[in-house]
Amino acid sequence: MNMKALPTEQRNTDTVQIDEVSTLEMLHMINNEDKKVPFCVEKHLGEIATAIDAIAEKFAAGGRIIYCGAGTSGRMGFMDSAECPPTYGTPKERVVSLLAGGLAAIGQAKEDAEDHPELGVEDMKGIGFTKDDVLVGIAASGRTPYVIGALKYAKELGAVTVSISCNEDKNSPINAMVDYPIGIYAGPEAITGSTRMKAGTVQKLVLNMLSTGVMVKTGKVYSNLMVNVRLNNEKLVQRAKGIVAEITGAANSEIERLFVQTGSDVPLTIFMLLTGLSEAEARALLAKEHGHIKNALAAYHCAK
Known part of the structure; x- marks a missing residue:
């Protein structure tokens, strides 16, 4: 060589x-x-x-x-x-x-x-x-x-x-x-x-x-926000709440309630807030779209 x-x-x-x-x-x-x-x-x-x-x-x-x-x-x-x-x-x-x-x-x-x-x-x-x-x-x-x-x-x-x-x-x-x-x-x-x-x-x-x-x-990002961030410390929990609020306009109390309900599933929380669907309905539609929030939203609006 x-x-x-x-x-x-x-x-x-x-x-x-x-x-x-x-x-x-x-x-x-x-x-x-x-x-x-x-x-x-x-x-x-x-x-x-x-x-x-x-x-x-x-x-x-x-x-x-x-x-x-x-x-x-x-x-x-x-x-x-x-x-x-x-x-x-x-x-x-x-x-x-x-x-x-x-x-x-x-x-x-x-x-x-x-x-x-x-x-x-x-x-x-x-x-x-x-x-x-x-x-x-x-x-x-x-x-x-x-x-x-x-x-x-x-x-x-x-x-x-x-x-x-x-x-x-x-x-x-x-x-x-x-x-x-x-x-x-x-x-x-x-x-x-x-x-x-x-x-x-x-x-x-x-x-x-x-x-x-x-x-x-592949939908791991919504706009330029890390919606699939792992909540491994308090800083990331606060970041995730801020992301949800930024996208949905929801109050912190509502976000915290849904975090408890969904096990701090950020995409699921966002999708529930944007659509008003139940956890089971939102989870099923998100799963069908492989967790891609915008694709799931398009499917939701198409079905209405």
Whole structure:
């Protein structure tokens, strides 16, 4: 493998003196590089949108989203999947992350684990990956063997595959093998080859878009409000009450009464307040629309 040919290994001519300047000048150099990232991502919104639509279709049908990566790329996947349950109320089994080297590699780098494609296959089999799931392979270089192994396995099963890399070459290994390649290069790193910097930021922004887009399209959000937030502490309980009040205009006393009745089910409480239906009627109609409040409201008004 010719490492020097990889985009992520190129040397940044704007930061060659980073070890000679003042601390403030050093930070300006790093910040100037970081500023480039969102503009580079913007050029690829069409590709990201197409991937979101494909993932949302599978997710709505009951499939899982599986992230797979090594090193920083894998940790970015873990960060995103960990936030889906508290933010959108999704069971932790619905958005899963695989990391070369396993959970231990989250806090302690295990660089050698990424060199084994068979470990990617093994981890995929370990979670019972099926053709109904979606695999998102994350690799800054676009050629990580662990990710390639997992993607090959997913392709053999006929599953939808997506790649997130910082390599825009359509013929790079993971871009060439997936259904929906997302390759975004934001230029050489401030520290040559340190892909935890701009490349990691690219991946974070794209993952934010993928998971947020899928959750919006599958009804986990009402307007721009987190109606499926898990009420795991008092702050979140108060946030949920505020969300219900914002959408329905109901008094706090009425919201608290329905929280007791529904077991603090935020979407159900909102739907009952907006329609006047009984708990049983509202629960049945919401279930029919897979918890999507606006779809359930449309069905309710259609039936009137």
